[in-house]
Amino acid sequence: MPTSPSSPTPLHKRKAEKVDRLAELMGSRTDEGRASGIWIDAFRRMRTNPMAITGAVIVVVFVAVALFSPLIAHYSPTSQAWGDEVFPNRNEFVGPRAENWLGLDHLGRDLYSRFIIGARQTLLVGVVATLVGFCFGALLGGLAGACAVLGGRWGRRVDNVIMRVIDMMLALPTLLLAVTVAALVGPSLTTVMLAVGIAQIPIFARLLRGAMLAQGNREYVLAAQSMGVRRHKIALTHILPNSMGPVIVQSTLTLATAIIDAAALSYLGLGNPDASFPEWGTMLAEAQRFLSTAPALAVYPALGIIITALGFTLLGESLREALDPKLRK
Amino acid sequence: MGTNAPLLAVEELSVAFGGRGPAPVKAVDGVSFSLEEGKVTGLVGESGCGKSVTSLALMGLLPDRGVEVGGRALMQLPKGPEDLLVLPQRRMRDLRGSQLAMIFQDPLSSLNPVVPIGRQVTEILKRHRGMRGEPARKEAADLLHRVGIPDPTRRLSEYPHQLSGGMRQRALIAMAVACRPRLMIADEPTTALDVTIQAQILELLRDLVTEEGTAMLMITHDLGVVAGLCDDINVLYAGRAVEHAPRAPLFTEPTHPYTVGLLGSIPRLNAPRGEPLTPVRGSVNDDIAWTDGCAFAPRCDHYTMDCLQGPPSLVERDSDPGHVHRCVNPIGHAEVVDRAVLDSPAVVGEEEDR
Numbered sequence: 001m002p003t004s005p006s007s008p009t010p011l012h013k014r015k016a017e018k019v020d021r022l023a024e025l026m027g028s029r030t031d032e033g034r035a036s037g038i039w040i041d042a043f044r045r046m047r048t049n050p051m052a053i054t055g056a057v058i059v060v061v062f063v064a065v066a067l068f069s070p071l072i073a074h075y076s077p078t079s080q081a082w083g084d085e086v087f088p089n090r091n092e093f094v095g096p097r098a099e100n101w102l103g104l105d106h107l108g109r110d111l112y113s114r115f116i117i118g119a120r121q122t123l124l125v126g127v128v129a130t131l132v133g134f135c136f137g138a139l140l141g142g143l144a145g146a147c148a149v150l151g152g153r154w155g156r157r158v159d160n161v162i163m164r165v166i167d168m169m170l171a172l173p174t175l176l177l178a179v180t181v182a183a184l185v186g187p188s189l190t191t192v193m194l195a196v197g198i199a200q201i202p203i204f205a206r207l208l209r210g211a212m213l214a215q216g217n218r219e220y221v222l223a224a225q226s227m228g229v230r231r232h233k234i235a236l237t238h239i240l241p242n243s244m245g246p247v248i249v250q251s252t253l254t255l256a257t258a259i260i261d262a263a264a265l266s267y268l269g270l271g272n273p274d275a276s277f278p279e280w281g282t283m284l285a286e287a288q289r290f291l292s293t294a295p296a297l298a299v300y301p302a303l304g305i306i307i308t309a310l311g312f313t314l315l316g317e318s319l320r321e322a323l324d325p326k327l328r329k
Numbered sequence: 330m331g332t333n334a335p336l337l338a339v340e341e342l343s344v345a346f347g348g349r350g351p352a353p354v355k356a357v358d359g360v361s362f363s364l365e366e367g368k369v370t371g372l373v374g375e376s377g378c379g380k381s382v383t384s385l386a387l388m389g390l391l392p393d394r395g396v397e398v399g400g401r402a403l404m405q406l407p408k409g410p411e412d413l414l415v416l417p418q419r420r421m422r423d424l425r426g427s428q429l430a431m432i433f434q435d436p437l438s439s440l441n442p443v444v445p446i447g448r449q450v451t452e453i454l455k456r457h458r459g460m461r462g463e464p465a466r467k468e469a470a471d472l473l474h475r476v477g478i479p480d481p482t483r484r485l486s487e488y489p490h491q492l493s494g495g496m497r498q499r500a501l502i503a504m505a506v507a508c509r510p511r512l513m514i515a516d517e518p519t520t521a522l523d524v525t526i527q528a529q530i531l532e533l534l535r536d537l538v539t540e541e542g543t544a545m546l547m548i549t550h551d552l553g554v555v556a557g558l559c560d561d562i563n564v565l566y567a568g569r570a571v572e573h574a575p576r577a578p579l580f581t582e583p584t585h586p587y588t589v590g591l592l593g594s595i596p597r598l599n600a601p602r603g604e605p606l607t608p609v610r611g612s613v614n615d616d617i618a619w620t621d622g623c624a625f626a627p628r629c630d631h632y633t634m635d636c637l638q639g640p641p642s643l644v645e646r647d648s649d650p651g652h653v654h655r656c657v658n659p660i661g662h663a664e665v666v667d668r669a670v671l672d673s674p675a676v677v678g679e680e681e682d683r
Contacts (some may be wrong), residue, residue: 152393152418223439226388227453227504228426237452241443323443 028047037216042322052318058311065116067124073113074101083108093294102300105283114278115300121272121279122259122308125193127256132197134251137204140166144205145212145243146235149221163209170202170323178261182270189272196261200254211243218242245320252316256309263305280304334405335363336544337387337512340398342344342414343568344391346384353397356382356566358619360400362513362561364544369535371559372548373591377613379568380548384514387413387546388431389421406427406511427457430505433515436497440489446473446500447485450507451560456657457508472503476533495526500535505538513537519554531558552595555579564588567616570643582658584646586629623657631658 045053065072075081086108087092094104102111144162147155169177181195215221216239224234263281265271271282280301287297342360345353345398357379372380377522385391386398402413406428413421425431425593433439450469455459460468464504473481476499490499498518504583505513519527528567535558538545547559555562555576562579564572564587583589590609590668611628622637629636635657646652646659 068656153611219433219435220441223424223431223433223442223501223504224452225390226425226429226431226433227456227507228422229452229456231457232420235451237444237448238441240443265469 004157012144012283021240042212042319044323049318051314052322055311055314055316055318058307059315062097062308062311065121066120069116069120073116075110075113077114077117077274079110080108082110088290088293091293093290093297095296103278103296105297106286106294111297111300115280115304118278118280118283118301119304119308121189121277122281122304125189125196125262125279126255126308128193129196129262130251130254132194132253133200133204133258134247136198137201138247139210140201140206141247142212142240144238145209145216145230148209148213149216149239150231150235153202161207162205166202166205171197174199174206174257175261175264178265178300179268179270182265187270187273192262192265192271195265195270196258199261200258204247204250208247210241211246212239215239215242230259245323248323249316249320252312252319255312256305259305259309330577334403334410335365336405337364337401337413338385338401339363339383340401340403342383342386342402343387345397346396355568355649357386360563360565360568360570360681362544362563362570362573365513366544367538367542367544367559369547371562372546372553372565373549373550373552373555373562374565375591375609375613378551378565380550380565381516383565384431384516384546384548387514388425388429389413389416389418423457426453426510427508428510429512429514429628430508430510432498432501432505432513435484435521436494436501437489437521437591439495439501441466442489444491445486445488450485450500450504453504453507462566462611466656467622469503469507470598473500476500476503476506478503494522498522498530499525502530502533502537506543509541510543512546512605514548516548517550518547519549519551527554528557534558546562552591564591567613569619569624569655570653571625571656572652572654573643574649578649578652582652584595584661585654585656586631586658586660589626589660590628624653631660633658 046056058204059275060171082094082100086092086104086106088106089298093106094100094108096103100110100112102115105114140162144159144166147162148159149155151158172180178199179199182191184189185194207211212235221234221238224238229238261279262271263279264283266279266282267285272279283301284298287301290297331487339370340361342354343355344357345355347353348546360379360383362370362372372383380523383393383583387402391398398414404411404413406424413424433654439671440446445478451460451465451473454465469485470481472588473484478484478496478499484492484496484500489500492500498521501519518534519530522530531554534545534547537543547554549555559576561575562573563570564579564585566587572579572583574583579588580592583592592611597605609628615627616624617626617637619640622639623629623632623641626632626636641655641657643653643655646654
């Protein structure tokens, strides 16, 4: 094949000239300098989407609160300074007052401070667990998917092995899997994050692989093959970007589940060994005992979890929409 | 390469699906044709007659499981002739895009929706010509310009959904010709486009063939396209060629009843109002095995007992050696003379340019 850059031999000179002249006259602008990455475009679109803004505001507030919680909290979250004012046995609780904005919990600790400090813990567990699940899940699923679509006989074998392992993980209920991991490693905060994250791996892996298989049957993959594009490039630049949408949405949903799963683990005594340290899930679990007498104790951490999960979901959903070229204008 | 051998000689190509099943389905059953540089060869037939499978087999894009490919497809490559059907995948990948290229039916689904047009074009330049960065971008713009896309530099950063149908097909053609392939396969390139755009795209393809000396295999069910573009035509039925002839004799003196039926089924503007269309009756499923006789016999108005005595063979017409048909009772010409098809818009567009 001649590699010399072909001098443009206009196939229908006259016509092309006419077309160019017309384009010129119509004043169409050639905005070359404009950056046009997918993500930049997506960001541009999300700026005008109220759903995205709502989600982003919630997430930003949550993250800010979590990061600066020691500055925002009024008291130490573990100090039982008002222990002599609360008598759970006699149904004597202290509600919101000027001193304690959200009241006191069953041990006489400031609920507001615990809630604020708890956000940090919750964010950490949710994000790390989701990252663990996302990274390993996407890695395994992406590898399996790429192998299945383009790999020939060996690829199908690799895909088979990976997916059977994933199937085994999927066969165990998420929480049971997390409990098993936590029990094996020993209770600590790292364990919780790791356990919840590992339990999310199969979902990500299956989701990505499935999306990649679906994309692999699309005509543009055949077209890319017909142009002789290398297999790893087809997998990386053609199939993978088109398959990421559902995985991104899933990761925002997983953040919410991870928070809840982490709470459950803490509740079962497999979380942070220091039970006095606040975490929304632990607070929820503790408040359960007083649900009939002091429901407010459960309402605050529950609201925290719900609003945070909603924020991440809204953000993820609008991100998916912004990344979906079919919905672009 | 100074020989006068055709660029690609396909001999007895057969493709059967379903290796382990009870009986493999023969999608293509001994098709032979040859492609020459600067010429367009048509492959015509209704859905399911093996047109697309033929093209995929030549490109080496059929799945590697459950498919049985037979025959030979000898292509004159720079380093001498080679059989495309037995080349290892690695070699085929190098040839695809550089020596062979394909244009698909639906331009929207053939372009990656999340990658800008420019990157999809430069990807091929990078792969086969080692170009990257600014030169590749400039070459891509030149390519888009050559295929008649106005304002190509701006189009480079646009996504497929931002282009019109005709533009998309032009962009795909630009990708196909990016490395000046010697052989191009167009698999129903105009089916998804409306009629005025069809004519433009056909004109563009015609120009590419004449100016670059590319050999083109045009796969279509649209006889208007064939009439406007193809030099040589193969009519397929149930996986076998039933008639082969240059353009003029095929349209003026078709001999196989299937070809005659296809030509007769074209709706006509000058037909009296309210006159029903004349289809080829039955469907492509109503066939018999070629080994038992003529597969078209159940749908044929002219069949006799002779048609059901073993496979009919391809024979040349006495009066016209280039005209071959697979029929025991060929139709004598003078029955159908079809000027109407030759006057279709596709042809008009082409003549205007000369």
